[in-house]
Amino acid sequence: MLGKGGKRKFDEHEDGLEGKVVSPTDGPSKVSYTLQRQTIFNISLMKLYNHRPLTEPSLQKTVLINNMLRRIQEELKQEGSLRPVFVTASQPADPLGDNFREAQPAFSHLASQPLLPADFISTTPLESCLTPASLLEDDTFCTSPTVQHDGPTKPPPPALQPVKDSFSSALDEIEELCPAPTSAEAVAAETAADDSKEHPSEPGVQKPEGLPDSRTADSKLMDSLPGNFEITTSTGFLTDLTLDDILFADIDTSMYDFDPCTSATGAASKMAPVSADELLKTLAPYSSQPVTPNQPFKMDLTELDHIMEVLVGS
Amino acid sequence: FAGAGGGNDIQWCFSQVKGAVDDDVAEADIISTVEFNHSGELLATGDKGGRVVIFQQEQENKTQSHSRGEYNVYSTFQSHEPEFDYLKSLEIEEKINKIRWLPQKNAAQFLLSTNDKTIKLWKISERDKRPEGYNLKEEDGRYRDPTTVTTLRVPVFRPMDLMVEASPRRIFANAHTYHINSISINSDYETYLSADDLRINLWHLEITDRSFNIVDIKPANMEELTEVITAAEFHPNSCNTFVYSSSKGTIRLCDMRASALCDRHSKLFEEPEDPSNRSFFSEIISSISDVKFSHSGRYMMTRDYLSVKIWDLNMENRPVETYQVHEYLRSKLCSLYENDCIFDKFECCWNGSDRQQRRFSTELFFFLPRLCSIVMTGSYNNFFRMFDRNTKRDITLEASRENNKPRTVLKPRKVCASGKRKKDEISVDSLDFNKKILHTAWHPKENIIAVATTNNLYIFQDKMN
Numbered sequence: 001m002l003g004k005g006g007k008r009k010f011d012e013h014e015d016g017l018e019g020k021v022v023s024p025t026d027g028p029s030k031v032s033y034t035l036q037r038q039t040i041f042n043i044s045l046m047k048l049y050n051h052r053p054l055t056e057p058s059l060q061k062t063v064l065i066n067n068m069l070r071r072i073q074e075e076l077k078q079e080g081s082l083r084p085v086f087v088t089a090s091q092p093a094d095p096l097g098d099n100f101r102e103a104q105p106a107f108s109h110l111a112s113q114p115l116l117p118a119d120f121i122s123t124t125p126l127e128s129c130l131t132p133a134s135l136l137e138d139d140t141f142c143t144s145p146t147v148q149h150d151g152p153t154k155p156p157p158p159a160l161q162p163v164k165d166s167f168s169s170a171l172d173e174i175e176e177l178c179p180a181p182t183s184a185e186a187v188a189a190e191t192a193a194d195d196s197k198e199h200p201s202e203p204g205v206q207k208p209e210g211l212p213d214s215r216t217a218d219s220k221l222m223d224s225l226p227g228n229f230e231i232t233t234s235t236g237f238l239t240d241l242t243l244d245d246i247l248f249a250d251i252d253t254s255m256y257d258f259d260p261c262t263s264a265t266g267a268a269s270k271m272a273p274v275s276a277d278e279l280l281k282t283l284a285p286y287s288s289q290p291v292t293p294n295q296p297f298k299m300d301l302t303e304l305d306h307i308m309e310v311l312v313g314s
Numbered sequence: 315f316a317g318a319g320g321g322n323d324i325q326w327c328f329s330q331v332k333g334a335v336d337d338d339v340a341e342a343d344i345i346s347t348v349e350f351n352h353s354g355e356l357l358a359t360g361d362k363g364g365r366v367v368i369f370q371q372e373q374e375n376k377t378q379s380h381s382r383g384e385y386n387v388y389s390t391f392q393s394h395e396p397e398f399d400y401l402k403s404l405e406i407e408e409k410i411n412k413i414r415w416l417p418q419k420n421a422a423q424f425l426l427s428t429n430d431k432t433i434k435l436w437k438i439s440e441r442d443k444r445p446e447g448y449n450l451k452e453e454d455g456r457y458r459d460p461t462t463v464t465t466l467r468v469p470v471f472r473p474m475d476l477m478v479e480a481s482p483r484r485i486f487a488n489a490h491t492y493h494i495n496s497i498s499i500n501s502d503y504e505t506y507l508s509a510d511d512l513r514i515n516l517w518h519l520e521i522t523d524r525s526f527n528i529v530d531i532k533p534a535n536m537e538e539l540t541e542v543i544t545a546a547e548f549h550p551n552s553c554n555t556f557v558y559s560s561s562k563g564t565i566r567l568c569d570m571r572a573s574a575l576c577d578r579h580s581k582l583f584e585e586p587e588d589p590s591n592r593s594f595f596s597e598i599i600s601s602i603s604d605v606k607f608s609h610s611g612r613y614m615m616t617r618d619y620l621s622v623k624i625w626d627l628n629m630e631n632r633p634v635e636t637y638q639v640h641e642y643l644r645s646k647l648c649s650l651y652e653n654d655c656i657f658d659k660f661e662c663c664w665n666g667s668d669r670q671q672r673r674f675s676t677e678l679f680f681f682l683p684r685l686c687s688i689v690m691t692g693s694y695n696n697f698f699r700m701f702d703r704n705t706k707r708d709i710t711l712e713a714s715r716e717n718n719k720p721r722t723v724l725k726p727r728k729v730c731a732s733g734k735r736k737k738d739e740i741s742v743d744s745l746d747f748n749k750k751i752l753h754t755a756w757h758p759k760e761n762i763i764a765v766a767t768t769n770n771l772y773i774f775q776d777k778m779n
Contacts, residue, residue: 037594059512060561068598133515
């Protein structure tokens with residue numbers, strides 16, 4: 001670490017990490033490249049998960065760290081070292097790979113034209129009149145292009161759906177096992193099939209827009225999405241089983257934030273008891289409700305073991 | 315610059331330093347923005363505690379021709395208070411992100427100050443007279459018994475000690491979901507823009523309950539978000555034109571006449587990546603932390619982590635000039651990523667527009683040097699850098715209390731990147747990364763600069779002969 005006035009001694013190890021950028025094709029330097037990449041990967045994960053701010057984390061920083069993780073993951077995938085991790089009974093053997101591939105078109109398209117979401121979503125120009133900024137707060141306005149694209153009846157954006165499916169079905173299984181009174185389930189953001197099967201408690205929320213329709217009354221709630229988005233996307237990065245605790249924490253948070261509109265009890269009851277306080281503190285910035293540290297948890301450790309089995313596929 | 319024997323070189327001298335002396339920095343005292351007003355007479359600073367401190371330059375003393383007036387505290391007020399967002403269970407910081415002055419129209423001064431969510435228009439006015447001689451009130455304010463009044467008099471204004479009052483005249487709130495990073499007043503002096511991570515809104519200075527969205531880069535699916543807005547500014551002369559920069563190192567120029575929602579840029583400024591410098595951190599260090607138009611509006615300057623780039627508005631595919639601020643950090647990016655320094659947002663500024671080349675000789679009359687000829691930006695270890703676009707020379711100076719004597723010319727500094735360290739050089743490993751100069755400002759007309767270290771404000775002037 002660079003500190004105040006202290007001179008660093010020349011250190012072989014550190015030099016391997018810093019030093020010049022090494023291309024992955026160099027033979028003997030490949031190891032140090034891989035080491036550097038892994039270090040940066042770990043640092044990036046730490047930054048995303050250990051940060052417990054009282055104030056909202058900087059969106060710019062979050063986006064940049066996330067991009068870093070994505071790039072590393074792409075590289076790993078291209079090198080063939082991406083192993084499928086999140087396997088559920090009802091999903092094909094490589095849900096992560098599938099999810100990633102399906103997500104790719106969205107990413108790559110946007111990579112080429114990152115600041116023209118209007119292009120991707122809708123061809124109807126929005127330039128006819130000035131948009132009062134107050135309308136943006138509802139988020140219904142800025143998502144209306146998706147209405148035009150998706151049509152009046154249909155499901156969430158395809159890029160999102162597969163990722164949610166694997167988790168939502170895992171969630172569903174857990175729900176069935178767990179007799180907890182989780183009245184508010186995952187919202188209409190999930191597929192229509194799931195909705196009809198699982199969510200009698202949310203009858204009227206079947207709006208045509210996918211994810212955006214979950215932003216019903218609480219537009220401010222959706223403002224926490226910057227946090228949500230980085231947690232959900234980064235679940236795809238945790239292919240390394242040696243990062244067990246981070247892996248586990250990640251599962252829990254993803255379970256949490258697929259229910260952005262659930263009530264506090266519903267959301268909280270899905271959280272595992274292990275390191276619960278820690279998780280709660282981590283999640284507080286991203287939750288819609290103030291989370292008190294001592295909320296009772298419905299699942300006990302045996303359920304927890306079962307979840308682990310299901311998700312790890314062992 | 316110094317010692318090179320050139321006719322136009324500026325020799326910078328220490329003038330003043332404001333702020334606490336202790337090494338223990340109170341969080342609230344951290345300076346977060348510095349801005350001169352249009353005449354240069356007033357210098358405003360904002361801090362993390364939500365306060366604004368305005369300094370005023372003393373009128374030049376005719377007898378003291380060796381120095382320009384000093385800056386003294388003129389007004390201090392609490393601009394923003396911390397708030398709590400109950401829906402998200404998060405604090406909204408009171409830190410002042412930006413201050414922008416309005417041009418002076420009457421006796422009072424106006425400025426816009428903003429934190430992450432709310433912009434406020436402040437009126438700063440002087441009061442140097444007060445009414446005396448009320449019939450029904452005593453001088454101390456107590457009411458008189460009306461039955462004791464036997465004669466009537468007309469109250470008159472009498473001089474009093476100068477009092478400077480700041481009052482909030484407009485509060486522009488609830489228009490930003492994300493954190494505001496920029497505000498910029500239009501050349502029409504009636505409207506201004508505010509930019510957050512994903513949106514830019516247009517306001518009228520008189521209207522607080524409505525603002526119009528002119529840029530929106532929020533994707534319908536937040537998972538697809540890979541780029542955010544980092545800074546925005548109106549063109550200095552063209553009231554329909556503005557630019558905004560992004561975290562991917564691009565600048566977009568938009569024309570508000572083209573459409574109400576400026577999601578399609580008129581111009582896109584982007585330099586192709588240099589393959590030899592490619593690293594894991596290429597994207598992060600390309601993120602632009604500040605963008606500033608030159609006074610003419612022909613050029614704009616951007617600051618990314620390692621460099622300052624000058625762009626000609628007529629050329630989109632690459633900058634016309636690039637200046638390396640601290641290239642020796644390129645091999646340290648991993649550590650700087652780890653300790654978060656790589657996310658530091660350095661600002662940059664142009665020299666003032668008048669009287670810049672004070673001493674060019676008459677035979678050069680037909681060759682007019684560019685008026686926006688010097689750019690300044692900060693670095694670590696309380697160093698700041700200046701680049702002269704005409705002479706291509708650069709200088710590194712330090713803001714520290716060790717150079718305390720006024721009219722002492724500052725000694726140039728040099729950082730030794732590798733190898734043998736010469737005398738008076740500082741090695742990269744000795745740099746203090748906690749001492750960062752993020753905010754600097756240049757007087758609009760004179761060679762006076764304000765440089766903010768963590769909690770101190772330094773004022774330097776050029777040596778007058």
